[in-house]
Amino acid sequence: MNKRQTRIFAIASTAISxxxxxxxxxxxxxxxPELTNAETITPQVxxxxxxxxxxxxxxxxxxxxxxxxxxxxLTKITQHRGEAYLKAYMRDPSNFYDEEIHRRLMPKQDLxxxxxxxxxxxxxxxxxxxxxxxxxxxxxxxNSLAQHTPGADVTTDPSVTPVESGSDPRxxxxxxxxxxxxxxxxxxxxxPGVTMAGPSxxxxxxxxxxxxxxxxxxxxxxxxxxxxxxxxxxxSAHLVPGSMFSADGVSFMPTTYPESLTEEQIDHLVAYxxxxx
Amino acid sequence: MRYKSQSVAYWYFAVSMGxxxxxxxxxxxxxxxxxxxxxxxxVLPFDVTKVIHTxxxxxxxxxxxxxxxxxxxxxxxxxxxxxxxxxxIQLILWVLMGVTAIIGYLFRYGTGNKLLEQPLPQxxxxxxxxxxxxxxxxxxxxxxxxxxxxxGVLLLGLVxxxxxxxxxxxxxxxxxxxxxxxxxTIHLWVEGVWMMIMGSFLAYLLIRLSxxxxxVMEKWLYVIVALVFIAGILGTxxxxxxxxxxxxxxxxxxxxxxxxxxxxxxxAVLAYGAIRRSGMAHPNALALHWAVGSAVFTxxxxxxxxLAHTWPGINKWTHGTLITAMHGHAAFYGAxxxxxxxxxxxxxxxxxxxxPEGGTTMGYWAFWLQLAGMFGMTLSFxxxxxxxxxxxxxxxxxxxxxxxxxxxxxxxxxxxxxxxVTGVGLFIYxxxxxxxxxxxxxxxxxxxxxxPVTDDxxxxx
Numbered sequence: 127m128n129k130r131q132t133r134i135f136a137i138a139s140t141a142i143s144x145x146x147x148x149x150x151x152x153x154x155x156x157x158x159p160e161l162t163n164a165e166t167i168t169p170q171v172x173x174x175x176x177x178x179x180x181x182x183x184x185x186x187x188x189x190x191x192x193x194x195x196x197x198x199x200l201t202k203i204t205q206h207r208g209e210a211y212l213k214a215y216m217r218d219p220s221n222f223y224d225e226e227i228h229r230r231l232m233p234k235q236d237l238x239x240x241x242x243x244x245x246x247x248x249x250x251x252x253x254x255x256x257x258x259x260x261x262x263x264x265x266x267x268x269n270s271l272a273q274h275t276p277g278a279d280v281t282t283d284p285s286v287t288p289v290e291s292g293s294d295p296r297x298x299x300x301x302x303x304x305x306x307x308x309x310x311x312x313x314x315x316x317x318p319g320v321t322m323a324g325p326s327x328x329x330x331x332x333x334x335x336x337x338x339x340x341x342x343x344x345x346x347x348x349x350x351x352x353x354x355x356x357x358x359x360x361x362s363a364h365l366v367p368g369s370m371f372s373a374d375g376v377s378f379m380p381t382t383y384p385e386s387l388t389e390e391q392i393d394h395l396v397a398y399x400x401x402x403x
Numbered sequence: 404m405r406y407k408s409q410s411v412a413y414w415y416f417a418v419s420m421g422x423x424x425x426x427x428x429x430x431x432x433x434x435x436x437x438x439x440x441x442x443x444x445x446v447l448p449f450d451v452t453k454v455i456h457t458x459x460x461x462x463x464x465x466x467x468x469x470x471x472x473x474x475x476x477x478x479x480x481x482x483x484x485x486x487x488x489x490x491x492i493q494l495i496l497w498v499l500m501g502v503t504a505i506i507g508y509l510f511r512y513g514t515g516n517k518l519l520e521q522p523l524p525q526x527x528x529x530x531x532x533x534x535x536x537x538x539x540x541x542x543x544x545x546x547x548x549x550x551x552x553x554x555g556v557l558l559l560g561l562v563x564x565x566x567x568x569x570x571x572x573x574x575x576x577x578x579x580x581x582x583x584x585x586x587x588t589i590h591l592w593v594e595g596v597w598m599m600i601m602g603s604f605l606a607y608l609l610i611r612l613s614x615x616x617x618x619v620m621e622k623w624l625y626v627i628v629a630l631v632f633i634a635g636i637l638g639t640x641x642x643x644x645x646x647x648x649x650x651x652x653x654x655x656x657x658x659x660x661x662x663x664x665x666x667x668x669x670x671a672v673l674a675y676g677a678i679r680r681s682g683m684a685h686p687n688a689l690a691l692h693w694a695v696g697s698a699v700f701t702x703x704x705x706x707x708x709x710l711a712h713t714w715p716g717i718n719k720w721t722h723g724t725l726i727t728a729m730h731g732h733a734a735f736y737g738a739x740x741x742x743x744x745x746x747x748x749x750x751x752x753x754x755x756x757x758x759p760e761g762g763t764t765m766g767y768w769a770f771w772l773q774l775a776g777m778f779g780m781t782l783s784f785x786x787x788x789x790x791x792x793x794x795x796x797x798x799x800x801x802x803x804x805x806x807x808x809x810x811x812x813x814x815x816x817x818x819x820x821x822x823x824v825t826g827v828g829l830f831i832y833x834x835x836x837x838x839x840x841x842x843x844x845x846x847x848x849x850x851x852x853x854x855p856v857t858d859d860x861x862x863x864x
Contacts (some may be wrong), residue, residue, distance in 0.1 A: 154648050184452070184515060186453070195723065195724060201858075230440075231441075
């Protein structure tokens with residue numbers, strides 16, 4: 127090829143590439159409304175997006191895996207954590223995590239209640255965008271998988287802050303979830319679809335509401351809180367279907383919690399578990 | 404220096420060096436925060452040091468590109484710049500824009516839109532600066548009546564840079580749409596038009612340094628431009644993975660970004676061929692080190708390491724982890740930092756008084772320390788990223804727990820980062836060690852390499 131031919135090659139290939147790219151851009155715009163549920167972009171979602179930008183969230187976190195890699199991905203966070211938990215967390219992250227243990231902590235952002243509310247609505251919109259099923263398995267913020275070293279004292283699980291008695295009940299409940307003996311998280315995951323020895327706690331509230339409304343429920347609880355409390359103190363009152371969870375009408379879950387936990391501690395666990403999505 | 408107005412390049416380079424040094428401070432600071440706990444949590448949290456680190460990079464790399472262009476164009480056009488005054492006004496505006504943006508970030512004054520954090524007034528100043536710059540360069544070339552291919556490619560790259568900045572000025576209600584257009588600016592800059600600028604700098608340097616035949620070099624420059632755009636334009640798709648766009652962008656991203664190394668291989672072959680043909684004959688061997696180093700490191704960082712995680716089936720697991728930081732650091736350094744340092748090293752003996760043409764010992768230390776440091780940093784990010792992907796994405800370990808498991812790689816990052824910063828410090832010190840020479844001098848004339856004169860007629864437009 128001589129110089130003239132290479133010049134034609136450069137111009138033609140660039141023009142063709144640009145043309146294809148522009149056609150696909152037009153087509154993407156045709157599909158955006160459906161893929162991103164554009165009709166659900168309310169003023170609150172837009173305001174939540176502005177909050178996300180205003181506080182420079184993307185320079186620590188990722189959303190759709192885009193951003194900085196210093197803090198967890200939040201694409202599906204509203205499917206892992208309930209609104210009550212997220213609100214309490216946004217008011218003061220140090221109630222939930224300890225910088226001495228994780229070596230990182232989110233600074234308190236001093237958001238207004240309205241900002242917190244709309245931010246969570248925005249994140250919930252993000253969680254429902256059709257993004258080809260990413261992530262392929264849930265990206266968790268923290269779990270106890272890392273801490274179960276042989277001989278370690280499981281009662282001092284460092285995955286959450288050593289909370290004080292005055293902390294948020296949900297934070298106390300989360301701590302207890304990892305530290306009660308035997309620890310809840312040894313058998314129950316909080317991630318959707320991760321079934322360990324017991325059912326995943328993800329989606330607990332929704333499932334229970336359906337159960338209570340369906341008529342298949344044989345226990346004595348009248349509401350979700352009551353159901354969770356009952357499951358802790360008398361696990362066999364209602365059996366979740368599945369041969370890995372129970373046999374001969376008796377749940378595999380330990381029945382020792384009414385003795386090992388105080389009434390107040392059970393309240394905390396219930397508060398935490400009802401905050402999970 | 405053959406033309407007096409080329410001396411404006413010195414001040415652009417000087418500004419670049421200052422900002423480069425500052426970028427290192429915020430980079431190291433960010434790296435130490437990975438180890439934690441952070442005593443500056445409420446003074447200078449990670450998000451602030453990170454945004455300053457990346458923005459300083461953009462500001463100084465662009466300033467150096469502009470400086471390099473102001474150096475290159477008079478020599479290619481064989482006349483003085485259209486307006487030296489405009490060039491200085493543009494530099495002052497640019498510095499004011501950069502400095503106010505950085506100070507604003509310290510107080511969380513920014514748009515929070517990744518890589519386009521500059522507030523609107525600063526963005527408008529960027530547009531203004533680009534306008535002045537293009538006008539000045541365009542007028543210089545027009546007046547000279549001599550328009551080389553190298554200049555043409557360079558000018559097209561610069562004009563496109565300005566045009567592609569326009570989507571960054573607009574506001575989008577839909578977050579997914581705003582991501583879509585963010586990459587029109589960032590990706591098409593970095594993997595499109597900046598590549599053109601880099602390619603034309605490289606061609607210019609190789610023609611000067613190795614005395615390679617202009618006709619051959621510029622023919623290859625066209626081929627490289629073609630490859631850059633074939634792969635680069637549709638390769639934008641690799642930024643559209645998992646963000647809520649139609650699925651056809653996935654295979655497109657895989658296919659076309661797999662082609663991206665082709666252009667980089669082309670550049671490396673070009674550099675190698677030029678050296679082979681004429682040897683290291685040019686006295687400024689240090690600049691030759693940087694130019695060839697840039698071609699090779701780009702192939703490694705942008706080409707190979709990009710390819711490592713660009714296929715959708717792999718990227719599904721590595722997306723949004725330190726694997727991206729690995730690729731980002733090596734690619735930017737190889738492609739844009741090193742080419743600018745090459746241009747600066749080439750121009751510096753003529754721009755300063757008393758500097759040996761072949762480069763100083765300190766200059767070589769700067770080269771090798773930076774290279775070793777950046778290679779180590781790349782490996783640190785890579786090992787940390789592989790650990791993170793395995794523990795967090797594949798095994799399902801919590802993010803915070805997985806980060807604790809890869810602390811040792813952050814130690815390695817800080818150690819190798821320190822080596823790198825030492826190299827940068829030496830380069831900057833070496834830069835300012837000799838006073839600027841702002842007059843034309845004849846002695847540089849004979850040091851500038853001979854250039855084949857056969858091509859001029861055909862190159863004219």
